[in-house]
Amino acid sequence: MASFLQTWSIKPLIMAFLVMNLSKSIAVQIYRPGPWSLAHATFYGDESASATMGGACGYGNLFNNGYGVDTAALSSTLFKNGYACGTCYQIKCVYSPWCYKGSPYATITATNICPPNWSQDSNNGGWCNPPRTHFDMAKPAFMKIAQWKAGIVPVMYRRVPCVKRGGLRFTFQGNGYWLLVYVMNVAGGGDVANMWVKGSRTGWISMSHNWGASYQAFATLGGQALSFKLTSYTSRETIIAWNVAPANWNVGMTYKSWSNFH
Ligand SMILES: *[C@@H]1O[C@H](CO)[C@@H](O)[C@H](O)[C@H]1NC(C)=O
Numbered sequence: 001m002a003s004f005l006q007t008w009s010i011k012p013l014i015m016a017f018l019v020m021n022l023s024k025s026i027a028v029q030i031y032r033p034g035p036w037s038l039a040h041a042t043f044y045g046d047e048s049a050s051a052t053m054g055g056a057c058g059y060g061n062l063f064n065n066g067y068g069v070d071t072a073a074l075s076s077t078l079f080k081n082g083y084a085c086g087t088c089y090q091i092k093c094v095y096s097p098w099c100y101k102g103s104p105y106a107t108i109t110a111t112n113i114c115p116p117n118w119s120q121d122s123n124n125g126g127w128c129n130p131p132r133t134h135f136d137m138a139k140p141a142f143m144k145i146a147q148w149k150a151g152i153v154p155v156m157y158r159r160v161p162c163v164k165r166g167g168l169r170f171t172f173q174g175n176g177y178w179l180l181v182y183v184m185n186v187a188g189g190g191d192v193a194n195m196w197v198k199g200s201r202t203g204w205i206s207m208s209h210n211w212g213a214s215y216q217a218f219a220t221l222g223g224q225a226l227s228f229k230l231t232s233y234t235s236r237e238t239i240i241a242w243n244v245a246p247a248n249w250n251v252g253m254t255y256k257s258w259s260n261f262h
Contacts, residue, residue: 030262031189031235033090034159039133041091041155043142044073055112057085057212058182060171062111065254066164066185070141073112075127075134083233084110085213086183086190088162091135091145091155098150106144108137109162109190127152159234162190167257168230170244173214174251176222181207182214184254188261189234199224200247223247232261 055073059065072091074084087110093099114136120126127134135157139148146153164187173180183192195215196204201224207215226245231238241257249255 031161031232033161036156036158037133038094039078039091039135039155039157040127040152041072041093041135041137041142041145042127042152043137043139043148045139047139047143055212057082057111058171058214059085059111059184060182065169065171066166067109067111069138070106070108071111071138072108072141073114073128073136074110075114075130075132075136076116077130077133078135079110079113082113082209082212083191083193086110086162086186086192087234088160088190089135089157090160091137091141091157093146093150093153094156096146096150096153098146098153100144100146104144106137106141107160108135108141112136133157162187164260167260168228168241168244169254169256170228170241171254172245172249172251174216177220178216178218179207179221179226180210180214180216181228182212183230184213186213186261188237189232190261191233192230193233193236194231196229197221198227198229200226204229225249228257230261235261237261 059067062071078084090105090107092103092105114128114134116129117126122129122132142148164185169184171182195207197207197217198204199221205217205219207217210216225243225247227242228244229240239259241259244257245255
């Protein structure tokens with residue numbers, strides 16, 4: 001009886017101790033700003049930024065999906081095959097008479113690629129050709145740092161944590177046997193290194209990077225509630241978003257979670 005009591009009373013303590021240490025070791029690896037570097041910036045579209053819809057990251061309608069007008073297309077050097085999708089930057093104009101006084105910065109999220117154009121010289125129009133680091137900003141974002149008449153300006157930029165309201169959002173494509181998920185509204189580092197899906201009748205299934213901010217699993221997941229586990233590319237933090245989608249989930253739908261990176 002005594003040993004039973006002892007085991008019984010000590011178990012919660014051990015559990016609490018383990019949980020405390022576990023949460024300490026995975027504790028909030030907060031992403032901090034990187035160093036400033038030199039690049040250039042141009043703009044595209046008009047003041048409404050309607051031309052920013054449907055970029056290579058797959059975010060679709062940027063207004064509905066929480067990105068607003070403060071977005072940019074990155075040259076392939078910065079885009080990193082889509083791993084830069086969702087990362088955030090402060091950008092300020094430098095060394096140009098077109099810069100606004102006091103070098104105000106715009107904070108943008110990477111939502112698209114600015115592809116190379118090899119029929120243009122890298123120093124004359126081919127601004128996005130490798131190895132150039134270039135931001136083709138939505139016009140409203142560009143207008144926060146310089147007069148748009150400038151066309152192109154030198155800038156200083158740095159990676160910063162993404163400040164997002166609410167939890168991760170998951171937009172579904174595919175079918176009952178192939179799930180393609182676009183991950184949006186990612187806070188912290190803003191990027192995703194690895195992703196897993198778990199149906200209510202499966203274990204964790206590793207998803208592969210498709211393109212942009214999309215991840216896929218070839219598995220039978222129809223009719224099951226779905227949870228997701230994600231690791232941040234930048235901070236390596238892992239989080240789980242439990243029961244994001246109900247058993248009657250559908251493609252074309254966006255499901256919101258309560259979880260997000262720090
Ligand atoms: C690439 O540059 C050429 C020359 O300026 C231009 O005619 C063409 O439209 C550009 N291609 C793209 C895809 O922008």
